[in-house]
Amino acid sequence: MLNILGNTSCTDYGLFAAIILSTSFVYNKGRFLPRTDRSEKILYEKVQKQDAATSSSSATRDMGEKVRTSDAQFIILWGSQSGTAEGLAQRLKRDIQQRFSSQVVLGDLSDYDPATVANIPGPVFLVLIMSTYGEGDPSDNAQDFVTYLTSTPNANLAQLRFAAFGCGNSSYRYFNQVIYDTASALEHRGAKAIVPVGTGDEAKRSTLEDFHDWKAAFFSTLVSQYALSERDIGYQPAVQIELEAPSSKATENSTKSTLAKVTVVSLPTVSNLAVAQYVDPLRSCVHIKLDLSSYPQIKYRTGDHIAVWPRNPKDEVDNLLRIMQKESQSDYYMRITSKDELVEMNFPSTMTLHDLLSKHLDICAPVPRETILVLARMAKTPEVKQELERIGSTKEAYAIFLDSHHMTLARLLCHISALHPSSSWDWLPLSFLVDLIPPLKPRLYSIGSSSIVDPKHVSLVVSVKPQPIPGRPDTLIHGLTSTFLARLPLNSPEESLVQAEIRRSDFKLPFNTETPVIMVAAGTGIAPFRAFVHERARLASIGRPVGPMLLFFGCQNQADCLFYDELTELAATHASRFELQLYTAFSRQPSAKTKYVQDQLFEHRQSVMKYLIEDDAGLYICGATAMAKEVRKVLLEAAMVMKQWTSSEAEQWRQGRRKAKRWNEDVWS
Numbered sequence: 001m002l003n004i005l006g007n008t009s010c011t012d013y014g015l016f017a018a019i020i021l022s023t024s025f026v027y028n029k030g031r032f033l034p035r036t037d038r039s040e041k042i043l044y045e046k047v048q049k050q051d052a053a054t055s056s057s058s059a060t061r062d063m064g065e066k067v068r069t070s071d072a073q074f075i076i077l078w079g080s081q082s083g084t085a086e087g088l089a090q091r092l093k094r095d096i097q098q099r100f101s102s103q104v105v106l107g108d109l110s111d112y113d114p115a116t117v118a119n120i121p122g123p124v125f126l127v128l129i130m131s132t133y134g135e136g137d138p139s140d141n142a143q144d145f146v147t148y149l150t151s152t153p154n155a156n157l158a159q160l161r162f163a164a165f166g167c168g169n170s171s172y173r174y175f176n177q178v179i180y181d182t183a184s185a186l187e188h189r190g191a192k193a194i195v196p197v198g199t200g201d202e203a204k205r206s207t208l209e210d211f212h213d214w215k216a217a218f219f220s221t222l223v224s225q226y227a228l229s230e231r232d233i234g235y236q237p238a239v240q241i242e243l244e245a246p247s248s249k250a251t252e253n254s255t256k257s258t259l260a261k262v263t264v265v266s267l268p269t270v271s272n273l274a275v276a277q278y279v280d281p282l283r284s285c286v287h288i289k290l291d292l293s294s295y296p297q298i299k300y301r302t303g304d305h306i307a308v309w310p311r312n313p314k315d316e317v318d319n320l321l322r323i324m325q326k327e328s329q330s331d332y333y334m335r336i337t338s339k340d341e342l343v344e345m346n347f348p349s350t351m352t353l354h355d356l357l358s359k360h361l362d363i364c365a366p367v368p369r370e371t372i373l374v375l376a377r378m379a380k381t382p383e384v385k386q387e388l389e390r391i392g393s394t395k396e397a398y399a400i401f402l403d404s405h406h407m408t409l410a411r412l413l414c415h416i417s418a419l420h421p422s423s424s425w426d427w428l429p430l431s432f433l434v435d436l437i438p439p440l441k442p443r444l445y446s447i448g449s450s451s452i453v454d455p456k457h458v459s460l461v462v463s464v465k466p467q468p469i470p471g472r473p474d475t476l477i478h479g480l481t482s483t484f485l486a487r488l489p490l491n492s493p494e495e496s497l498v499q500a501e502i503r504r505s506d507f508k509l510p511f512n513t514e515t516p517v518i519m520v521a522a523g524t525g526i527a528p529f530r531a532f533v534h535e536r537a538r539l540a541s542i543g544r545p546v547g548p549m550l551l552f553f554g555c556q557n558q559a560d561c562l563f564y565d566e567l568t569e570l571a572a573t574h575a576s577r578f579e580l581q582l583y584t585a586f587s588r589q590p591s592a593k594t595k596y597v598q599d600q601l602f603e604h605r606q607s608v609m610k611y612l613i614e615d616d617a618g619l620y621i622c623g624a625t626a627m628a629k630e631v632r633k634v635l636l637e638a639a640m641v642m643k644q645w646t647s648s649e650a651e652q653w654r655q656g657r658r659k660a661k662r663w664n665e666d667v668w669s
């Protein structure tokens with residue numbers, strides 16, 4: 001049976017069609033975004049992995065002992081899921097070592113026994129850099145530390161001095177909750193915060209900027225109140241780079257491995273189709289199918305995510321090579337080693353300079369302000385120095401500059417050369433790029449295919465929407481991963497390859513196939529629900545009893561109502577055994593009132609609540625955080641009315657549903 005209702009309105013959440021930030025997925029105590037076992041990542045093998053492993057296997061788990069034996073004045077510990085906090089911690093270690101000539105211990109929070117925080121001796125500074133997930137939850141590796149702090153209110157940490165910075169996203173309800181909670185737990189146990197807690201906000205794309213400001217305050221406190229002397233050391237490379245002409249390595253191919261445990265793989269694209277039409281002609285949406293057949297060891301389950309590593313566009317890579325006069329070395333092989341043996345390098349052991357720029361460094365992002373300031377210190381002429389300082393001197397000046405320029409590193413160097421034609425950049429060391437341009441991070445997409453129906457293919461739905469520069473609406477910035485995916489050519493075996501990794505998620509259909517399911521999506525949030533519907537239709541076709549499925553879907557209008565025909569046909573084909581109720585909400589349907597998915601849900605709240613409360617239905621929300629928030633509100637209010645609950649009783653009910661895996665959210669900002 002298929003019910004199609006309410007095509008009269010729509011939502012614009014399709015704006016979020018691509019998962020635009022580096023990480024976008026469901027999270028529950030870290031279980032569905034496992035830190036990839038690094039030893040399994042042959043492709044991204046760390047050059048000095050072996051050294052690191054050797055040193056950590058014999059390492060103490062006592063923080064106090066570690067700082068004493070290292071003669072360290074600082075211990076920096078990170079709690080990170082997708083690498084942001086870890087990267088900042090590494091950067092901070094380098095800065096402290098260089099600016100204060102101090103010994104620094106850097107570590108993963110899970111490498112230490114949490115109780116040994118009490119053993120950190122008085123003169124040592126503890127620095128915590130931690131991210132927040134889910135509903136104010138820590139990353140996997142910080143879980144034990146946070147649990148220890150919350151469960152030992154009487155611990156005495158009066159000797160401890162600390163500084164704390166959090167990585168978060170203000171579009172989530174519990175913005176940077178973990179770092180605030182951790183800092184306050186430390187203070188309650190007597191520890192002294194030497195600077196106010198700093199917070200990075202991914203929603204504003206200002207994490208690096210926020211970190212820079214917090215670090216400046218931290219350093220100036222160290223100087224003014226703790227008598228540390230700071231020196232300006234200019235740029236000192238943290239990595240060593242060896243370049244080798246191509247002939248000697250011509251046959252080596254770092255992307256091929258037959259080992260069973262490879263998790264990041266190169267998947268061929270088998271189809272790449274435009275699947276929607278938008279009012280805005282620059283906007284599009286593509287449905288991409290990647291082929292898993294060459295990797296029998298790689299399996300996915302319906303509802304999982306796929307992490308995709310984009311490649312930088314050729315013109316950006318070529319521009320950077322040209323302005324740095326490194327074109328002739330583009331196919332040279334590189335070996336990058338950290339000067340600090342405890343810092344692992346996230347690069348393959350064999351790659352060319354071209355690979356570094358096209359696959360590993362985020363050269364299309366705006367150049368971080370800190371990078372501009374380091375470049376200013378290295379400038380060869382006072383004019384260039386002055387210009388770079390003008391751009392990067394303050395947060396405000398930098399923001400104004402970015403408002404009117406799409407300032408990637410190549411563009412910045414060209415911009416300076418255009419103002420000062422005598423300036424050249426051939427002297428800029430490659431280590432500068434590795435040290436000061438952030439690494440390319442994978443983007444996560446919800447898988448849109450069912451592993452039961454199509455185990456050998458993974459499909460993903462990608463929204464492509466160039467964004468204008470705020471101060472220059474005529475200049476568009478193209479999303480890196482979405483543009484890369486949308487332009488994948490099918491006719492080139494090499495060019496159609498996508499570096500990807502399956503990431504486990506708890507966004508799973510109920511185990512009992514008869515349990516009713518309520519799905520709420522906007523834009524490309526439809527992807528996992530396409531998989532759910534295909535899966536239940538297949539089960540129905542082989543005679544398994546399946547429960548009803550209600551799909552609330554918000555789009556702009558009928559033309560961008562993704563998979564509408566496919567899903568309605570599927571439901572019609574299996575109508576005798578399978579019930580799909582499809583409720584669309586159109587936000588820009590000509591001559592119709594604007595309707596968002598939460599409005600549609602409100603209209604059908606009686607039946608929805610009956611399914612949720614009486615029939616133990618599974619609720620699934622996929623799309624933007626803002627949409628999920630509205631949906632939550634409608635459902636909680638409906639529950640309060642129906643059950644005469646207070647708001648806290650309704651919230652308790654929701655928490656119970658979450659624990660029972662009957663309230664699932666796969667949302668992004």
Ligand SMILES: Cc1cc2nc3c(=O)[nH]c(=O)nc-3n(C[C@H](O)[C@H](O)[C@H](O)COP(=O)(O)O)c2cc1C
Pocket residue numbers: 023024025026027079080081082083084085086130131132133134135136137139167168169170172173174175176177202207667
């Ligand atoms: C599924 C998901 C849930 C998140 N939940 C929160 C949250 O509740 N509060 C918050 O401040 N940030 C939240 N974030 C944002 C992350 O904390 C932010 O991306 C951070 O930079 C990640 O740091 P990491 O890479 O070190 O793990 C969430 C991100 C994702 C992908």
